[in-house]
Structure formats: structure tokens, C-alpha cells
Amino acid sequence: MKAKYLKSIHVPHYKRTAGDIPNRMDLPKTVTIPMSMHIGAPCTPVVKVGDHVAIGQIIGDSTAFVSAPIHASISGKVKAVDTMLLSSGALTTAVTIESDGLGEVYSEVKPPVITDFDSFIEAVRASGCVGLGGAGFPTAAKLKVDPEKVDYILVNGAECEPYITADTHTMVDRTDRLGKGLDTLHWFYPNAKIIIGIEDNKKFAIESMQELTADMPNVSVQSLPASYPQGGEKVLIYNLTHRVVPAGKLPIDVGCIVINATTLSFIGKYLMTGLPLVTKCVTIDGGAIRLPQNLIVPIGTSMMDVAEACNGLKGDPFKVLYGGPMMGISVPDLEQPILKSTNAVLFLTEKEAKITKPSACIHCGRCVDACPLNLEPTALEHACIAKDVDELNKLNIMLCMECGSCAFVCPAKRNLVESHKLAKSLVKEAQAR
Amino acid sequence: MNRLTVSVSPHIRSGNTTQKIMLDVIIALMPALIVSIILYGFRSLLLTVISVITCVLGELIFEKLLHREVTIMDLSAVVTGILVAFNVPVDMPIWMLVVGAIAAIILGKMIFGGLGCNFMNPALVGRIVMMFSFTTAMTTYSVPAGTVDALTSATPLAVMGNLDWSNFKDLVLGIHGGVIGETCCVALLAGGIYLIIRKVIKPIIPLCYIGALMLFTWIFGGPQPILSVFAGGVFLGAFFMATDYVTSPITNWGKVIFGCFIGFITAVIRVFGNYTEGVTFAIILANILVPYINDLTRRKPVGAIVEKKGKKVKAND
Numbered sequence: 001m002k003a004k005y006l007k008s009i010h011v012p013h014y015k016r017t018a019g020d021i022p023n024r025m026d027l028p029k030t031v032t033i034p035m036s037m038h039i040g041a042p043c044t045p046v047v048k049v050g051d052h053v054a055i056g057q058i059i060g061d062s063t064a065f066v067s068a069p070i071h072a073s074i075s076g077k078v079k080a081v082d083t084m085l086l087s088s089g090a091l092t093t094a095v096t097i098e099s100d101g102l103g104e105v106y107s108e109v110k111p112p113v114i115t116d117f118d119s120f121i122e123a124v125r126a127s128g129c130v131g132l133g134g135a136g137f138p139t140a141a142k143l144k145v146d147p148e149k150v151d152y153i154l155v156n157g158a159e160c161e162p163y164i165t166a167d168t169h170t171m172v173d174r175t176d177r178l179g180k181g182l183d184t185l186h187w188f189y190p191n192a193k194i195i196i197g198i199e200d201n202k203k204f205a206i207e208s209m210q211e212l213t214a215d216m217p218n219v220s221v222q223s224l225p226a227s228y229p230q231g232g233e234k235v236l237i238y239n240l241t242h243r244v245v246p247a248g249k250l251p252i253d254v255g256c257i258v259i260n261a262t263t264l265s266f267i268g269k270y271l272m273t274g275l276p277l278v279t280k281c282v283t284i285d286g287g288a289i290r291l292p293q294n295l296i297v298p299i300g301t302s303m304m305d306v307a308e309a310c311n312g313l314k315g316d317p318f319k320v321l322y323g324g325p326m327m328g329i330s331v332p333d334l335e336q337p338i339l340k341s342t343n344a345v346l347f348l349t350e351k352e353a354k355i356t357k358p359s360a361c362i363h364c365g366r367c368v369d370a371c372p373l374n375l376e377p378t379a380l381e382h383a384c385i386a387k388d389v390d391e392l393n394k395l396n397i398m399l400c401m402e403c404g405s406c407a408f409v410c411p412a413k414r415n416l417v418e419s420h421k422l423a424k425s426l427v428k429e430a431q432a433r
Numbered sequence: 434m435n436r437l438t439v440s441v442s443p444h445i446r447s448g449n450t451t452q453k454i455m456l457d458v459i460i461a462l463m464p465a466l467i468v469s470i471i472l473y474g475f476r477s478l479l480l481t482v483i484s485v486i487t488c489v490l491g492e493l494i495f496e497k498l499l500h501r502e503v504t505i506m507d508l509s510a511v512v513t514g515i516l517v518a519f520n521v522p523v524d525m526p527i528w529m530l531v532v533g534a535i536a537a538i539i540l541g542k543m544i545f546g547g548l549g550c551n552f553m554n555p556a557l558v559g560r561i562v563m564m565f566s567f568t569t570a571m572t573t574y575s576v577p578a579g580t581v582d583a584l585t586s587a588t589p590l591a592v593m594g595n596l597d598w599s600n601f602k603d604l605v606l607g608i609h610g611g612v613i614g615e616t617c618c619v620a621l622l623a624g625g626i627y628l629i630i631r632k633v634i635k636p637i638i639p640l641c642y643i644g645a646l647m648l649f650t651w652i653f654g655g656p657q658p659i660l661s662v663f664a665g666g667v668f669l670g671a672f673f674m675a676t677d678y679v680t681s682p683i684t685n686w687g688k689v690i691f692g693c694f695i696g697f698i699t700a701v702i703r704v705f706g707n708y709t710e711g712v713t714f715a716i717i718l719a720n721i722l723v724p725y726i727n728d729l730t731r732r733k734p735v736g737a738i739v740e741k742k743g744k745k746v747k748a749n750d
Contacts, residue, residue: 247736325442346444354446355440360549362509362678366449372735373736376731396734396737408446409449410447411450412450
């Protein structure tokens with residue numbers, strides 16, 4: 001007997017920006033666009049200092065397949081091509097553009113001509129599209145599979161992270177773009193059943209998607225319980241299809257493609273307008289921001305400029321995050337730019353992101369009950385501290401998706417995700433040896 | 434501008450803490466304490482307070498001497514203190530109780546590294562030390578005030594043959610001889626239900642324990658299989674001792690095995706052994722098996738590839 005859903009936990013929602021129509025941010029004075037905003041090969045800059053660029057013009061590209069070109073998000077002059085430190089700790093090249101204040105669109109931006117599957121994939125690649133839910137996997141690489149092998153295309157509208165409402169906005173206000181994306185997917189993957197999975201706390205999104213897909217026979221809308229981590233790739237696949245992605249395999253190995261609702265909406269928009277990925281709808285929230293909202297931001301805008309656009313900060317934020325509070329990455333300074341995959345920027349106060357000193361594990365088993373994948377976080381932590389690679393492998397550490405459910409529920413406030421990340425690098429090191 | 438804090442996700446945590454859990458356990462023990470004051474007088478409160486103070490001070494002094502971080506604020510020593518006191522008769526000399534409480538906190542918990550590192554229930558370690566050191570004092574039970582014979586008497590278990598449904602009410606209300614915290618099943622059950630509602634414990638261990646005890650007592654031909662679970666330390670053991678997180682399995686199937694095993698051993702000791710009471714030894718014995726039970730009942734992770742007979746089998750459940 002298979003369980004209907006994988007285990008999950010309840011996290012607070014804090015979705016106070018839900019239902020707001022996003023505002024478009026004024027053009028920032030400068031943007032800094034890193035050449036590595038995706039999983040895969042970083043791009044090489046194709047512009048040099050002093051060049052004039054316009055919105056949608058390619059400024060970085062790569063010959064590797066698992067990569068995506070990068071476009072200028074404002075018009076103006078290239079001020080610097082320099083190395084920068086990303087919040088992930090990696091060094092990358094970044095192109096800084098100084099705005100000319102005109103917001104002029106590149107002359108060659110025009111809707112792509114799609115004739116067959118290959119030209120569709122080429123168009124997706126040319127759009128610069130990457131997974132916009134946060135992972136940043138190049139979408140063209142994900143979609144370039146034998147359409148015969150695709151049984152399901154799962155559109156991820158779960159948006160299970162607290163605070164974030166950008167995907168909901170996509171599903172409620174931008175249905176024309178999603179409609180175009182769905183039609184295109186159905187055209188190129190005719191055998192695939194398309195399921196849009198949405199958490200049941202987003203009634204408006206469910207209704208608007210049902211309305212949109214009423215006369216699309218291959219598309220269905222599935223309401224899912226509002227629980228975390230509903231939008232995790234493996235979790236969504238299980239909960240919608242009862243298929244299990246085995247360790248070390250990809251969703252396509254079990255006949256599934258998972259695509260974020262905003263990603264699909266962007267593909268729809270690109271097919272209609274030809275404007276590459278240069279802006280992002282980002283949820284700006286947290287206790288330290290004066291005016292929380294959904295904001296359409298040019299990629300490369302600094303977090304400082306984003307905060308200014310939201311009437312500034314209330315005092316000093318304690319932590320600033322890319323993404324939601326469960327899996328988001330905290331940044332060291334406000335110079336960090338908005339990336340393609342950024343779906344939220346949270347300015348959290350000390351009270352919201354309280355750090356409690358960890359105390360001894362009392363073996364209460366809450367982490368074991370919380371783990372959607374049936375892992376044993378407390379045992380993993382133990383094995384990690386002991387640097388016992390065999391035990392870590394036995395406990396299937398590499399399956400962990402770092403969703404943070406275990407650390408969230410832990411009454412002793414153990415830093416379980418931290419130890420799991422360390423454990424994974426231990427295992428990788430051992431494999432490399 | 435201040436520096437931003439950088440840390441690994443998740444950046445929000447649930448409001449639950451070890452301290453809150455322990456506080457819930459303390460609250461759940463209050464009905465039994467109140468009943469014992471009613472039944473045995475204020476001396477039971479005195480014993481409980483002394484035991485708690487001894488345990489907390491014991492932990493504090495131990496940590497100070499070893500220059501370790503002081504952890505008394507997690508309240509786990511308070512829980513241990515209450516449970517140790519609950520395991521002694523009301524006329525127990527105070528110095529003996531203090532010895533038991535020190536044994537519980539130091540031998541039962543601190544020498545293994547404190548909370549989370551012990552492998553046996555500390556309160557039961559204290560009970561065993563007192564049981565073997567002061568056997569007479571530990572088994573001389575006062576009958577609650579107001580009953581016919583206000584002198585010492587045997588516990589219902591010792592006179593199991595006399596148990597019948599006519600004194601069922603006295604049995605569950607705790608109006609009979611015994612240690613101060615274990616006699617009133619109703620109060621202990623109320624505390625247990627509180628813990629279950631507050632999601633501090635799962636009902637698996639108590640249910641499996643009590644069920645298995647009835648079953649095996651009946652199979653072994655012991656007297657009164659149903660009534661006997663209301664006598665002795667079964668309820669205190671089932672809801673408050675066997676459910677101790679540190680010394681019970683973390684998986685649900687592990688809890689089932691653990692509960693049934695305690696029920697089985699308790700029945701064996703009660704029916705075939707010299708002791709009238711078997712709860713303590715059954716729980717301690719099961720505590721020792723916990724790491725093996727955990728290993729045995731580990732669930733297969735979703736998507737894990739398990740090796741079976743040297744052949745790789747794809748996991749799909």
C-alpha cells in the first residue's frame with residue numbers, strides 16, 4: 001500500500017503579499033549581472049568595458065549545452081567586467097552596466113520562429129531560461145528529452161515556502177502566458193499528461209488555473225495539502241504520480257518533467273514577445289522592509305536598490321535571504337544582485353530569524369517523523385560528526401534534499417541541514433579519492 | 434550598517450524547545466502528585482520537592498565540577514526528580530531518597546554525558562539503587578489515610594489472589610498501598626492523555642505495553658490479567674518512563690516492539706519471578722535493546738536503492 005502523500009510538516013505561511021498586483025521597479029542606476037546564475041557551465045562575457053548594450057542583448061554565453069545565455073537587463077554602458085564573490089562562496093565573472101535611463105530594448109528582440117522540436121529547444125535556450133523556482137537548472141537542458149519518454153509534465157505551483165507569493169501571482173494574473181506555455185508543451189509532448197499542482201491554501205490560483213485549462217483535455221489541476229515541502233521536486237512527483245525518483249536519477253528517468261509555473265509562464269511570454277529573461281517578479285518581504293510587495297526587478301539589481309524601491313528598511317536587518325526561509329541562502333551584504341532564479345528577497349529581523357544555541361539531541365524522533373524521504377536526520381548528524389562515510393552511505397545521505405523540515409521541528413535546535421551538507425561533501429570527497 | 438548574519442538554512446524554526454517539552458511532562462505529572470498528597474498527606478509533596486532539589490543540584494554541581502555547560506534550565510532534572518520521588522513509599526527516610534536521587538542523576542545520566550546520552554531511564558536507575566540498598570524501606574507501604582488499616586500493608590500485586598472487580602474502584606483511584614506516585618491510575622492516565630494531546634508522546638508505547646501485559650499475563654495463566662495492569666507501576670511506567678525519548682526507539686515500529694517487549698518481560702517477572710513488580714526491570718532491559726531495535730526498524734528511505742543478495746534492486750515504495 002502506497003501512502004497518498006509523502007510526510008510533511010506545517011510551517012507558518014506569512015503570505016501577506018498574496019493577491020497584490022506586482023509593481024514594476026524604476027530602472028536602477030547600475031546592475032551587476034553574474035555570469036553564473038544557473039547550474040552548469042558559467043557563461044563567458046561577450047561584451048567589454050565601454051560597450052553600449054540594450055535590454056535583451058546577449059552579454060554572456062557558453063558553448064556548453066547545460067548552460068543558458070545571459071542578457072542585459074537595462075540599457076547603458078558596460079562599466080566593468082570583474083570577478084565577484086557570490087553568496088554561494090563561488091567566484092564568478094560579473095558584468096556591471098551603468099544605466100542610460102532610457103530602458104531601450106535591443107533591436108533584434110523579436111518573437112522566435114518555431115518550426116519543430118529542435119527549434120523549440122533552441123528558442124528556450126536562447127531565452128536564457130533557467131528553473132525559476134530557485135534551482136536554476138537550464139530549462140532547455142531539462143526539456144531536451146525524447147518526447148515519447150515523457151508520461152507526465154508536472155507544473156509546480158505549490159509554492160510551499162513561507163512568505164513567497166510570486167508564483168501565485170503568475171498563476172492568477174498572467175494566465176495568458178501560462179496558457180501559451182501549456183499549449184506549447186502539449187504540442188511538443190503530445191503523450192504527456194500535464195498536471196498543475198497547487199497547494200490548497202491558494203484558492204484563487206486553483207480557480208484561475210481551472211478556468212484556464214477547462215478546455216485543455218490533457219491538462220488537469222490538482223489541489224495539494226498546504227504543507228512543506230510540497231513543492232520539492234521528488235515530493236511533487238510522488239504526490240502527483242506516486243512515482244519514486246531513485247537515488248542518483250533524474251525525474252525524466254521515471255517519465256516526469258517538473259517545471260515551475262513561473263518558468264512555464266516565462267516560456268509562454270518569450271514565445272509571444274521574444275524578450276529574453278531580463279526581469280524577475282520577486283517577493284520582497286520580511287519584518288525589516290517598510291513596504292512588502294511583489295516587485296518586477298531587472299536582473300542584476302542590488303538588494304540595496306530593491307530595498308530602496310520598497311521605501312527602505314526599518315532598522316538593520318538581521319538576515320537577508322535569497323528565496324524562502326526554509327531553503328533560502330543568506331547573503332553577506334546588500335550588494336548581492338537579484339539572480340535569474342531569485343523568487344524572493346527577505347529582509348528578516350532578529351526576532352523572525354532567531355538563532356538559538358543548539359542543545360543536546362534528546363532522541364525525540366521529531367526529525368524522523370518530519371523527513372519526507374524517511375531519512376533519519378539524527379543518525380545522519382551522528383555519522384557526520386564521526387566522519388563515518390560508510391554509515392552515511394548506509395543511511396542514504398545523498399538522498400537528502402536539504403528541505404530543512406528536520407531542523408525546523410527540532411526542539412533542541414540542532415543544525416541538521418548544516419551537518420547534512422557537510423556529510424554530503426564528506427561522501428563526495430571519499431568518492432573522489 | 435551592521436553586518437548581516439549568514440547561516441545555513443532553515444532560517445526559521447518551530448517554537449518547540451526541549452524546555453517546553455519537559456515543562457509539559459512536569460504538568461502531566463501534577464495530577465498524580467496532587468492525588469498522592471490527598472492520599473498520603475503532605476509528606477509526599479516534601480519527598481517530591483527534596484528529590485527535585487537533589488537532582489537539579491546534583492546536575493548543577495556535576496557540571497560545575499567538570500567545567501561543563503550548565504543545562505539545568507532544560508528542566509529534565511526536574512522530571513527525573515519527580516519520577517524518583519514517585520517511586521518511593523511515603524515513609525521512606527529522606528536521606529535514602531537523597532541517595533536514590535543522586536544515583537539517578539549522576540549514575541543514571543550525568544556520567545554518560547548528560548541529557549540525551551544515557552541509555553537507561555535515570556529515574557529507574559535511582560529506583561533500582563534504592564531497591565537493592567534499602568529493600569525494607571522501599572517495600573514498606575503505608576495505606577492511605579482514611580482506610581481501615583492505617584498501618585503498613587502489601588501492595589495489591591503482592592496479594593494478587595485477593596484482587597477482584599469489587600475493589601476495582603479503589604484500585605484505579607489508588608486507594609491502596611504503594612509508592613507515592615504510581616497508585617492512582619486515573620491521575621496518571623489524565624497526565625498521559627495530556628502528553629498525547631500536546632503531541633509530546635505518541636500513544637504507541639503505552640498501548641502496546643498495556644496490551645501486551647494483559648495478553649501475556651493471560652497466556653501465562655497469571656491471576657487477573659485485566660485487573661493486574663491497574664496495580665503496581667504499570668501506568669507510571671507506561672506513560673512516563675517507557676516513553677522517555679532518550680531511552681526509547683525513534684521509529685514507530687520500534688516503539689511497537691519496545692512496548693510489547695516491556696509488556697512481555699513484565700508479565701514474565703510478575704507471573705514466574707520472585708518479584709511481585711516487574712515494570713522497572715522490564716523497562717531497563719528494553720532500554721538496553723533500543724539501539725538494536727532502532728537499527729532493526731529503520732525505514733527504507735524514499736528512492737533508496739537497497740542491495741539484496743548481492744543484486745541491486747530498485748526501490749519503489
